[in-house]
Amino acid sequence: MRMAPGGPFDGERKLPPEIEANLLAAYNMDQPLYLQYFDYLAGLLVGDFGPSFKYKDFTVTELIWSGFPISFELGMWAMLIGIIFGIGFGCYAALRQNTPGDYLVMSTAMAGIAIPNFVMAPILTLVFGVMLGWLPAGGWNDGAWQNKVLPILALALPQVAYIARMTRGSMIEVMGAQFIRTARAKGISERKVVTRHALKSALLPVISYLGPATAGVITGSVVIEQIFGIPGIGRYFVQAALNRDYTLVMGTVVFYGGLIILFNLLVDLIYGWLDPQIRYE
Amino acid sequence: MNVHTSATAPALPILTIDDLHIDFALHTGTVQAVRGISFELYKGETLALVGESGSGKSITAQSILQLLPEPVRYTQGSIQYQQQELIGASTTAIRKVRGDRIAMIFQEPMTSLNPLQSIEHQVAEVLIEHKGMTRRQAAARVLELFQLVEIPDPKRRLKAYPHELSGGQRQRVMIAMALACEPDILIADEPTTALDVTIQAQVMALLKGLQHKFGMAILFITHDLGVVHQFADRVCVMRKGQLVEQGITEAVFSQPQHPYTCELLDSEPSGNKPPVSQDAPVILDAKQVQVEFPIRAGFLGRVVNQFRAVDGISLTLRQGQTVGIVGESGSGKSTLGKALLKLLDGHGDIHFDGIQIDGLEPLAMRPLRRKMQVVFQDPFGSLSPRMTIGEIIAEGLKVHEPLMRPDQRDEAVCAALEEVAISPASRNRYPHEFSGGQRQRIAIARAMVLKPKFLLLDEPTSALDRSVQVRVIELLRELQDKHKLTYLFISHDLAVVRALSDHVMVMRTGEVVEQGPTEEIFNCPQQAYTRELIAAACPLGSSAERACNPA
Numbered sequence: 001m002r003m004a005p006g007g008p009f010d011g012e013r014k015l016p017p018e019i020e021a022n023l024l025a026a027y028n029m030d031q032p033l034y035l036q037y038f039d040y041l042a043g044l045l046v047g048d049f050g051p052s053f054k055y056k057d058f059t060v061t062e063l064i065w066s067g068f069p070i071s072f073e074l075g076m077w078a079m080l081i082g083i084i085f086g087i088g089f090g091c092y093a094a095l096r097q098n099t100p101g102d103y104l105v106m107s108t109a110m111a112g113i114a115i116p117n118f119v120m121a122p123i124l125t126l127v128f129g130v131m132l133g134w135l136p137a138g139g140w141n142d143g144a145w146q147n148k149v150l151p152i153l154a155l156a157l158p159q160v161a162y163i164a165r166m167t168r169g170s171m172i173e174v175m176g177a178q179f180i181r182t183a184r185a186k187g188i189s190e191r192k193v194v195t196r197h198a199l200k201s202a203l204l205p206v207i208s209y210l211g212p213a214t215a216g217v218i219t220g221s222v223v224i225e226q227i228f229g230i231p232g233i234g235r236y237f238v239q240a241a242l243n244r245d246y247t248l249v250m251g252t253v254v255f256y257g258g259l260i261i262l263f264n265l266l267v268d269l270i271y272g273w274l275d276p277q278i279r280y281e
Numbered sequence: 282m283n284v285h286t287s288a289t290a291p292a293l294p295i296l297t298i299d300d301l302h303i304d305f306a307l308h309t310g311t312v313q314a315v316r317g318i319s320f321e322l323y324k325g326e327t328l329a330l331v332g333e334s335g336s337g338k339s340i341t342a343q344s345i346l347q348l349l350p351e352p353v354r355y356t357q358g359s360i361q362y363q364q365q366e367l368i369g370a371s372t373t374a375i376r377k378v379r380g381d382r383i384a385m386i387f388q389e390p391m392t393s394l395n396p397l398q399s400i401e402h403q404v405a406e407v408l409i410e411h412k413g414m415t416r417r418q419a420a421a422r423v424l425e426l427f428q429l430v431e432i433p434d435p436k437r438r439l440k441a442y443p444h445e446l447s448g449g450q451r452q453r454v455m456i457a458m459a460l461a462c463e464p465d466i467l468i469a470d471e472p473t474t475a476l477d478v479t480i481q482a483q484v485m486a487l488l489k490g491l492q493h494k495f496g497m498a499i500l501f502i503t504h505d506l507g508v509v510h511q512f513a514d515r516v517c518v519m520r521k522g523q524l525v526e527q528g529i530t531e532a533v534f535s536q537p538q539h540p541y542t543c544e545l546l547d548s549e550p551s552g553n554k555p556p557v558s559q560d561a562p563v564i565l566d567a568k569q570v571q572v573e574f575p576i577r578a579g580f581l582g583r584v585v586n587q588f589r590a591v592d593g594i595s596l597t598l599r600q601g602q603t604v605g606i607v608g609e610s611g612s613g614k615s616t617l618g619k620a621l622l623k624l625l626d627g628h629g630d631i632h633f634d635g636i637q638i639d640g641l642e643p644l645a646m647r648p649l650r651r652k653m654q655v656v657f658q659d660p661f662g663s664l665s666p667r668m669t670i671g672e673i674i675a676e677g678l679k680v681h682e683p684l685m686r687p688d689q690r691d692e693a694v695c696a697a698l699e700e701v702a703i704s705p706a707s708r709n710r711y712p713h714e715f716s717g718g719q720r721q722r723i724a725i726a727r728a729m730v731l732k733p734k735f736l737l738l739d740e741p742t743s744a745l746d747r748s749v750q751v752r753v754i755e756l757l758r759e760l761q762d763k764h765k766l767t768y769l770f771i772s773h774d775l776a777v778v779r780a781l782s783d784h785v786m787v788m789r790t791g792e793v794v795e796q797g798p799t800e801e802i803f804n805c806p807q808q809a810y811t812r813e814l815i816a817a818a819c820p821l822g823s824s825a826e827r828a829c830n831p832a
Contacts, residue, residue, distance in 0.1 A: 182455070201397055276396075
């Protein structure tokens with residue numbers, strides 16, 4: 001990143017060389033790259049992401065903590081909706097395989113996956129914000145719930161679609177398994193066959209998808225946050241990249257990476273809890 | 282043991298199947314799986330439904346509890362449990378019968394249990410559902426049931442998951458589940474097919490004892506006539522969805538009326554192989570073969586111990602000889618076979634055709650490979666589904682005779698196919714277009730096209746129906762006579778081994794229990810384990826004792 005031409009202090013007007021040298025020195029940027037890198041790593045170890053180059057007086061840590069709670073809240077709601085409706089629709093479609101209900105759910109899900117969110121978000125705004133006037137079309141308004149609904153919806157819809165498709169696929173597979181036949185032969189109701197025997201097995205592949213997906217959604221969608229004007233972490237990321245705010249870009253990437261590791265670990269733990277076959281002796 | 286014979290028949294059958302027709306409406310057309318079957322089941326008796334794969338016996342069994350998946354159609358007939366019609370009965374009515382009055386156990390104890398629930402939970406579920414027990418009451422009853430089906434150390438096993446149990450133990454759990462509500466009828470769909478013979482004998486004895494205790498009727502679905510002979514009171518023989526013969530077991534076995542029954546009974550492999558002379562040239566000579574697998578543990582997969590799969594086995598194969606290796610799963614018989622061909626690494630001196638092959642580099646092994654060929658068990662998995670059978674057979678020739686002209690190669694392929702009695706015209710077809718027996722013939726042709734001296738036959742007939750088995754065995758005999766082949770025949774099926782080999786080696790946990798000429802081993806086994814194996818295999822008796830003369 002630092003090898004790319006240009007720098008954070010390049011502007012319309014060329015800065016006088018002395019000032020530029022002072023600035024570089026203040027941010028340790030006069031040192032060779034590898035030293036800068038080791039300094040950065042050393043800082044990371046104690047949780048210091050360094051100062052932001054563009055938002056003077058703010059450290060990257062402060063910026064991430066100002067944006068992350070917002071993205072986290074929206075993302076968690078979106079994932080919650082995604083999980084509940086995705087699994088619900090997926091099961092519905094699987095248990096009515098090859099009926100009109102199944103086709104309806106699955107074609108809607110396909111559409112949900114195919115329509116990118118930079119198309120979906122304006123459509124939502126247009127319908128609910130402009131035409132119906134039920135909800136504000138954008139802005140944050142200090143976190144009023146009306147302002148959260150549309151972005152959460154826009155984030156959740158593709159997740160619903162993905163999860164529904166995955167659930168349907170694995171549910172159909174599990175319902176064909178031998179132990180489902182055993183469960184039916186026991187004389188328990190079809191509802192119990194599904195909820196007690198099939199669901200847990202069917203959700204295993206979905207759960208492994210949820211780990212990285214949750215990490216992705218709660219760190220903020222660049223597009224959604226831009227469209228709705230939400231001061232989340234995703235928006236910082238774009239602006240930082242445009243501004244060549246190296247430390248902020250690095251900071252968000254490292255933070256995102258850490259979350260992915262964390263959520264994958266969570267998934268592994270949940271797996272071990274659900275599936276006795278992979279528990280470690 | 283005969284609770285029911287025609288003389289003491291109770292007035293009313295407990296289950297009546299009358300003129301049952303079952304169709305499957307597939308995209309490609311309607312398949313008539315069962316075409317007009319009628320039989321009755323009486324309290325306390327064991328009725329066996331016998332047939333080969335595709336005869337509709339499992340479908341009949343599953344239709345009783347209405348367990349068949351869509352698109353099933355019951356076009357005609359009735360299934361009555363104590364005057365209650367089950368076809369088209371409401372789901373609630375069916376559910377009251379399922380698991381409570383009629384219980385079922387299945388062939389695959391591995392996959393028939395829910396892998397994510399403890400076995401206690403799975404058995405308790407039936408009790409809670411049908412007997413209205415509380416969790417605590419059910420738990421106590423489950424422990425009793427586990428003691429009843431003789432699960433070792435039942436208290437500790439209650440919380441176990443299916444993958445922690447052996448195949449036999451899982452089938453015991455299935456039986457415990459089926460017996461939980463003391464049903465009137467137990468439907469056992471090939472309950473022992475996936476198990477080793479000694480385990481099979483134990484499970485069958487257990488079922489028989491429990492039947493005696495509870496007085497339930499058993500509908501026993503199987504293809505194994507030996508088991509039928511030993512355990513069933515009456516037999517129904519099915520073929521292509523129809524009942525060809527039914528009657529009391531002894532009568533059907535001693536005086537079969539229908540030609541198909543005769544064919545089934547005679548498809549028990551028979552005959553034996555005369556030993557070869559002591560001065561026939563030695564093809565394979567192995568001394569002290571040992572194979573070890575590392576047992577890894579810990580975070581980094583450190584090798585903590587060695588598992589010795591084959592422990593110091595020596596054997597000599599002469600030209601024209603067939604050595605049979607018998608043993609139950611896990612005895613190391615397949616591992617030994619692979620080690621002898623250097624398909625996996627082992628220790629010990631191995632001479633093939635006068636050349637020492639242990640320690641040979643893979644490249645140096647290659648010219649020898651054409652003389653040693655393998656036929657595997659699974660004719661479905663061991664042929665590439667993306668290649669035509671002609672390509673599959675020609676592949677070995679391409680490797681070993683790269684200079685052969687395409688038309689010569691094609692000729693060789695045709696000759697090999699003709700030898701195994703498959704029309705050379707079908708060489709452009711794909712493996713899925715052939716039946717199991719035909720695929721095994723193709724696998725044999727693939728080996729034979731290279732004109733080998735030695736064939737390793739690793740359970741080549743285990744996945745096949747008896748009548749198909751017999752034809753494959755005949756083919757193997759013919760080829761051996763014609764080409765002076767040497768066979769190493771690995772099988773858990775004692776009848777087949779007896780028919781095909783002149784020398785037998787009994788293996789257990791990587792060691793040789795006993796070996797010697799086939800007839801000696803079978804007629805007067807010296808070791809207790811060998812006797813147990815032979816006793817468990819339920820031989821049918823020779824066909825000479827049978828008056829097989831249908832109209």
